[in-house]
Amino acid sequence: MKSYRIQTFGCQMNYSDSERVTSVLDRCGLCLAGENDSPDVLIFNTCSVRQRAEDKAVGAMRDARKQFPAARIGVTGCMVRQTGTAADSRDQLLKLDSVDFTFRIEDAARLPKILSSFSGFENVLPEFENFFGTGEIENYFRIAPKVKNPAQVFVPITQGCDKFCTYCIVPYTRGREISRPIGEILDECENLVRAGAREITLLGQNVNSFVSDGEKSFPELLKKVDELHKIGLSRTRFTSAHPQDFTDEVVDVLAKMKTACPYVHLPVQHGSDRMLRAMNRNYSVEKYEKIISNLRKKIPNCTLATDVIVGFPGETEDDFWQLCEVARRMRFDFSYTAIFSPRKNTPASRMKKDFIPQEQKRERFHAFDTIVKDSAFARREKFIGQTLEILVESSQPQLGGTFLNGGRSREFLETYFLSDQSLIGKEVSVKITGRKGYVLDGDWVGKNKGKQKPAGLRAV
Numbered sequence: 001m002k003s004y005r006i007q008t009f010g011c012q013m014n015y016s017d018s019e020r021v022t023s024v025l026d027r028c029g030l031c032l033a034g035e036n037d038s039p040d041v042l043i044f045n046t047c048s049v050r051q052r053a054e055d056k057a058v059g060a061m062r063d064a065r066k067q068f069p070a071a072r073i074g075v076t077g078c079m080v081r082q083t084g085t086a087a088d089s090r091d092q093l094l095k096l097d098s099v100d101f102t103f104r105i106e107d108a109a110r111l112p113k114i115l116s117s118f119s120g121f122e123n124v125l126p127e128f129e130n131f132f133g134t135g136e137i138e139n140y141f142r143i144a145p146k147v148k149n150p151a152q153v154f155v156p157i158t159q160g161c162d163k164f165c166t167y168c169i170v171p172y173t174r175g176r177e178i179s180r181p182i183g184e185i186l187d188e189c190e191n192l193v194r195a196g197a198r199e200i201t202l203l204g205q206n207v208n209s210f211v212s213d214g215e216k217s218f219p220e221l222l223k224k225v226d227e228l229h230k231i232g233l234s235r236t237r238f239t240s241a242h243p244q245d246f247t248d249e250v251v252d253v254l255a256k257m258k259t260a261c262p263y264v265h266l267p268v269q270h271g272s273d274r275m276l277r278a279m280n281r282n283y284s285v286e287k288y289e290k291i292i293s294n295l296r297k298k299i300p301n302c303t304l305a306t307d308v309i310v311g312f313p314g315e316t317e318d319d320f321w322q323l324c325e326v327a328r329r330m331r332f333d334f335s336y337t338a339i340f341s342p343r344k345n346t347p348a349s350r351m352k353k354d355f356i357p358q359e360q361k362r363e364r365f366h367a368f369d370t371i372v373k374d375s376a377f378a379r380r381e382k383f384i385g386q387t388l389e390i391l392v393e394s395s396q397p398q399l400g401g402t403f404l405n406g407g408r409s410r411e412f413l414e415t416y417f418l419s420d421q422s423l424i425g426k427e428v429s430v431k432i433t434g435r436k437g438y439v440l441d442g443d444w445v446g447k448n449k450g451k452q453k454p455a456g457l458r459a460v
């Protein structure tokens with residue numbers, strides 16, 4: 001039996017895509033390679049959000065070629081433009097000695113055909129055809145994913161992006177934005193909940209631009225997913241959202257849902273309207289703050305995460321000061337803060353005359369980070385002494401027969417605690433006892449009762 005290994009880089013979307021690729025490879029009759037085995041097929045699911053991410057992936061491919069010279073090495077994800085092998089494709093990556101084939105993720109169903117063109121893999125295609133009844137499936141979303149953690153699953157609802165932020169390569173790599181049919185999404189969600197999912201995260205570059213029948217329909221979709229609480233869904237999350245389509249209706253629906261979590265990740269990117277315009281972000285700081293104020297009015301204990309770019313070309317001291325003021329007013333619970341680095345082939349990479357010196361960008365990053373830590377740590381400390389509901393994502397055996405469990409609360413707070421058994425995939429009550437940086441520690445206070453009632457939003 002041939003074996004495979006997949007190495008995934010980048011965002012949650014890529015991890016979710018890798019679950020579909022896993023499913024295809026399993027159906028081809030390949031098996032997952034053991035940690036110490038040499039895989040026959042190695043797939044790199046790549047990210048190109050930053051140049052460094054691409055360099056890292058290429059380095060990993062070169063190392064893999066040295067370590068496993070006989071393996072067939074394939075690449076998918078954001079770095080790939082064309083599907084095929086050197087015989088029928090002109091993808092740039094095929095010029096690397098370490099790469100045998102590439103496939104656009106939308107072409108995942110063509111993977112068996114590509115593999116079967118290599119000697120020793122001739123049997124791969126017939127097995128795949130037997131499974132599906134046809135040689136290819138046009139829509140890769142229809143491939144049921146082989147989920148890593150059945151309790152906590154990720155469901156793509158949109159693909160691509162139409163926003164063209166000036167620093168971002170996604171619209172060029174992932175293509176224009178398309179939404180999956182709502183029925184297909186709901187079927188997948190229902191199947192996953194029936195198979196044990198407690199938490200569903202809806203994925204997309206801009207989830208709230210989701211369209212059904214030509215209309216913006218994200219609130220509708222949320223309401224329908226929420227119905228799955230009747231068969232055991234406890235938590236609905238989504239990422240990433242964009243301020244442009246974060247309407248009052250979205251907030252109203254979230255406030256009423258039984259499975260919504262009091263946590264929103266809404267990228268602001270900057271606190272100066274001038275910088276937002278330079279980034280081609282089509283909202284103002286005022287609009288962002290209005291959304292958050294409405295959110296906090298309707299869901300008083302909602303935690304808030306954001307994305308910020310510090311040191312964008314042309315950022316003045318005054319722009320940066322405005323960004324810091326926004327952080328002080330918004331009291332973020334977390335910020336994915338990036339120091340601007342030019343991504344080749346984006347408009348921002350051509351703003352060279354306005355580039356900020358590296359040292360200055362670093363200083364601004366640290367100053368901004370200190371402000372975020374102040375609000376984030378203070379907020380976490382308020383939870384000490386309270387009991388949170390944790391969905392366990394990892395459970396590591398410790399000396400002495402205990403397990404160290406890690407998971408997240410409904411507020412998306414990462415929490416660790418000990419137990420006398422593995423609790424992976426369970427939702428349990430944990431009394432918070434302390435904070436280390438962004439992470440909380442606690443004591444397990446309630447035994448899991450198996451099938452629990454969905455909790456819904458609650459006051460903290």
Ligand code: SF4
Nearest residue numbers: 161163164165168170
């Ligand atoms: S919204 Fe902007 S940052 Fe997000 S994926 Fe689209 S272009 Fe990139």
